[in-house]
Amino acid sequence: MDRFECLACGQLDTRDFYSPLCPACGEPLFVVPAPRPGGRRIREERALALERFADFLPLERLDPALSLGEGSTPLVRLGRLGRRLGLDGLFAKNEAQNPTASFKDRGTAVAVQKAAAFGAGRIGTVSTGNMAASTAAYGARAGLQTFVLLKEGTSPAGLLGAGVYKPHLVAVRGDYGAVFEASLAIGRRLGIPFMNSIDPYRLEGYKLTAFEIFLQLGRRAPDAVVVPLSSGGHLLGLMRGFADLEREGLIATFPQIVGVQAEPCSPLVRAFERGLPRWERIDAGPTRAHAIANPAPPGGNAVLRLIRERDGLLAAVSDEDMFEAQAELAAGEGLFCQPESATTLAAVKKLAAAGRLRLGGGGTVLVLTGQGLKTMHLLDPARVAIQRLDLGGLEEGLARLCRPRAS
């Protein structure tokens, strides 16, 4: 049996399998690392990411048949953008190269291992986006009946990415935050583990991103890790991973963790800047950063506390800066990510200019959370410039376009 802890009120071991929240204070629960007398070892020679870092995961046994080959994503040096920003070591951790093209697969992979080991024949999630597709894919892989609870009014076209895996798609009329809470209670009664955004096992999966960055940088921590911030689960998992590395004596300094929200919907940045211990419900303005527009983040207070304890930062960027950064990553480095992923570059530009980014020669890592192919509808086809030439005029036309070689 795994042990759990609430970092807010100190409660221990109060979790049942169906709720990620502390029954005493409602804050997220975390898995307590099991003691491992012989120490923990990274097995770089193993093929599956879950096997490589098995010593750090709460999986008594691992069923490779449930995996889709998640993780082991590239860390790509952004030389051109780095030089432009005066940053010597700027990197992208490209989570788009996961099985369903987003970071969610790392969390789903661990949560599904647990659900299968627990004997649950069913799983569920509350999501309309990347988490819906990821959970549906892993549910199909494991042969589990899968329930995806959606916001009322989500369009069928927007659900194709999850629908292909044939889960039960259920649109729920009612407040979406209430659906999140109801899913946990109903899941317990019906025997459906709901693996939502801040499920402690999801967070265990996100830890692996920290471990891989550590290995890919040559067994050291970067100066800063910048990650889009919605529910808080991804950021909390990354911090948990670096804390594991610190506890094992593998890294000497904890990186500056930077969480990035979309300005029109940034309750955590507001609370952070005002020095508040807890976020407050806001009237969110319109933003096209749908994947991170979360006015009531369930892991928000944990994020505020841990970011302060660890000298991290929270920052907000505008939709305009986000789309500009998305275009720069594509045209400047060949990386096409979801606009929400590009908030990381937009934030780095802003923070570096303000002297708030930690720069110690260890490098800055942008975590690109998902594939640009997922959000093609946000791009404007009118901005694709196509030139038209006859075959007979092709050579002359191309010659006109050629830049001199020296440039």
Place this chain on the structure above:
Amino acid sequence: MDRFECLACGQLDTRDFYSPLCPACGEPLFVVPAPRPGGRRIREERALALERFADFLPLERLDPALSLGEGSTPLVRLGRLGRRLGLDGLFAKNEAQNPTASFKDRGTAVAVQKAAAFGAGRIGTVSTGNMAASTAAYGARAGLQTFVLLKEGTSPAGLLGAGVYKPHLVAVRGDYGAVFEASLAIGRRLGIPFMNSIDPYRLEGYKLTAFEIFLQLGRRAPDAVVVPLSSGGHLLGLMRGFADLEREGLIATFPQIVGVQAEPCSPLVRAFERGLPRWERIDAGPTRAHAIANPAPPGGNAVLRLIRERDGLLAAVSDEDMFEAQAELAAGEGLFCQPESATTLAAVKKLAAAGRLRLGGGGTVLVLTGQGLKTMHLLDPARVAIQRLDLGGLEEGLARLCRPRAS
């Protein structure tokens, strides 16, 4: 300097940098493996796929800054589908987990290394699909001016996936096959290496898929490898990879290679079944397998010759069977691929039933060439079933949907 060979007429070393075709007979040229007196070694400890298999590649030096982290894709066992088909070892090599979400990145990565080493400040390709996106991405990554020649009438929306990287998109009025040929001559005069579908350096990149399958199966060859077939470049590269492994004494038997075309446009399958040495131009019928609908495959005759020499097979499948297989891979195994990729599963079902698939206990590998997210427009939103429930009726509604645990 690399050496080249024409396997059709035996010509050696006649390639200039700008044409992949034998000037004597017009057939594809291949890179002759450079002698390596100390033998060739796989360096499994290296991070980049191009570094792991450097001993097998014609790259005198490798610039990691041009890589996007291509290759090293998972080999996923398809246990459920395998059991359903009576195939003990059915696997998918998931090439969708490449940087631009298709296998093309492996080829582009090698070709761009060569173009940069050659000092070309520009590159080009003739494509409207995966190759256009891949070439544009790697061109952006390398800081090269990139030209993509398109079919007249391609919609701006269909080009967004390449357009984000800001290449020069040039729609050419005129026969598309003639554009392919013209690109080579014009490229030579203007100093634009056109890395088209059967470029010998592209094929060197596709070899790595064979090497990875070999490693992932525990250093042995599978019984059969099934791959979608269009220009022939991908299949020829895979065969070249297995031939390398055979030459080094690493595999004892050459796998059965199966190339799959879409029935309405299958000039190579027709020639294969009729015993013809060369393909003939056909009047292609309508098919939605756009990525492999190639009525005039430039590598086609080489495919026919090598498939016969090596006891391989060519097969065609209907659009209906292709879409059914795409749905089965998603709902049955959690893998969402382009429909063209799913022709591999459709072909395996057909060939296994007819007793034509080699079954020796070594396993069957389907090469899934690209992400389903690339072809969302081919899915019908009307087929996404959404149930609607009130929050108050959620528990009762979900209870009705739950299958008994035993099932």
